[in-house]
Amino acid sequence: MSAGTEHRARRAVLRAARWGTRRAGSGSAQPPSPTRRLHVAARLEDGFDRALAAVLERRGWTVRVETFAGYGAPGWVRVLARTLLAPPSTRSSDLPGAGGEAQVDARPAPSVRGWRSFATAQVAGARVTVRVGSLEHEVATDRGGYLDVVLDSDLPPGWHHVEITTQDGATSRAPVLVVDPEARVGLVSDIDDTVMVTRLPRPLVAAWNVLVRHESAREPVPGMADLYAELRRRNPGMPVVYLSTGAWNAAPAIARFLHRYGYPAGPLLLTDWGPTNTGWFRSGRAHKVGQLRRLFHELPDVRWVLVGDDGQRDPEIYAGAATHHPDHVRAILLRQLTFSEHVLAHGLPAPTPEARTAERAAVREGMPVVQGADGYVLRRAVGPDGLRST
Incomplete structure (x- = not known):
């Protein structure tokens, strides 16, 4: 069993939203199955997002992969990102993915108003390729455009970057911290x-x-x-x-x-x-x-x-x-x-x-x-x- 597979199996106990142990047979906090009907709020949001995306694409907005800092341990990493539509005039530093690089980048941090970070639109179900060290993984974002996946890794302890590439070939880098196994x-x-x-x-x-x-x-x-x-x-x-x-x-x-x-x-x-x-x-x-x-x-x-x-x-x-x-x-x-x-x-x-x-x-x-x-x-x-x- 690979380290990533073993890690995912260990996470099976994490589905409850409250402290303590659930009784056998009780409900879980896991996402609904594909055959279960989404809540009306989610359906309304999805419909609005699809309509908005169509309008924005006609106006020249483009798909961006916005990366967040992730973490892991030897054998696996948790990669966090989001696929968004943003206007060509939007600076990269104003997008959510800049949060990942801002902490590990030694350059002076710019100063902007917070509203600019919300001038984006999510893209659901986007397929991307994630390169972790020498390993490649094909994954897809969820209905909110988010990518939150645990992937096999051959990276040593310390800060690294993984590459996330869209089907159109656009590549972004996401920082990940591989925790030293000696850390207590x-x-x-x-x-x-x-x-x-x-x-x-x-x-x-x-x-x-x-x-x-x-x-x-x-x-x-x-x-x-x-x-x-x-x-x-x-x-x-x-x-x-x-x-x-x-x-x-x-x-x-x-x-x-x-x-x-x-x-x-x-x-x-x-x-x-x-x-x-x-x-x-x-x-x-x-x-x-x-x-x-x-x-x-x-x-x-x-x-x-x-x-x-x-x-x-x-x-x-x-x-x-x-x-x-x-x-x-x-x-x-x-x-x-x-x-x-x-x-x-x-x-x-x-x-x-x-x-x-x-x-x-x-x-x-x-x-x-x-x-x-x-x-x-x-x-x-x-x-x-x-x-x-x-």
Whole structure:
């Protein structure tokens, strides 16, 4: 059995959207079968996308492969990309795929307004060839135009590029991080109000930050980049993954922000804001839980430091991870929001009762839970020798 086949078999346990084990015979979170009728929201979206694509193609819009940073281990890689239609005048740096290169490229990050990243249209079912090292794979994008596949690989540990080629011969490169098999500590970081002061999810503020506000005006949380750099110094080869409920279209803005303020490079695991196969809206909680479960099983020898904030669901999600997967969680670090940030986040001037209960539950399980107002406070609380691989 190849490493990629074995990896895919191991992922069979990852279909549930919540922590814990499903009872035999219960429903799963897997996509509907090809014979199952899509939800009306998905059918409406697909019809709109087809009509829009026809109009845009007549106006000269062209197919682009927009790549995102992926990850893997010796023997396999997870490749992330999307096929889009975009006007010829759109700069490559304004497209979602620029998010992959922005973190690993040493050039100065440009500053643009967020709305430019949403001026695209998806292309579903596009067939592409992915070259991973010396191996080639034929794959197709899903109904949203996304490519999220695990492929066999012969790449050694470190950062590499895989090539994605359309049927018309257009080629794009996607960065992938092959995690060193000796790595024992990893870091999963939330983005909103953890590394970036966004004051989400207040609708008007979210729209302003994502669609209008200039990228250079976005504020970093003080000390968080220094904290992450110190943890990497203590744990050479530590993989860093950024997990957020933000839209994939925001990837270039997020990645350029991370690069601008010195955060370590790492894959972004974002989501599609459109309808799902089974409903009108996507669950942010299910997205985060599902991605964490996947990381735990894909990289079983890594114990993760989970970093978030105490304003929304991070304490509950991370406490669930510590309870159900204690062997895969090293510690929980929570940035404490200010009075005003709490009000904007959930309408209360302090952490929710659910968040406090979750934090106490994690502590009872023996999981280190560290809290602080910013990265400097968290670093001091961790201590000069804390969170090293053992």
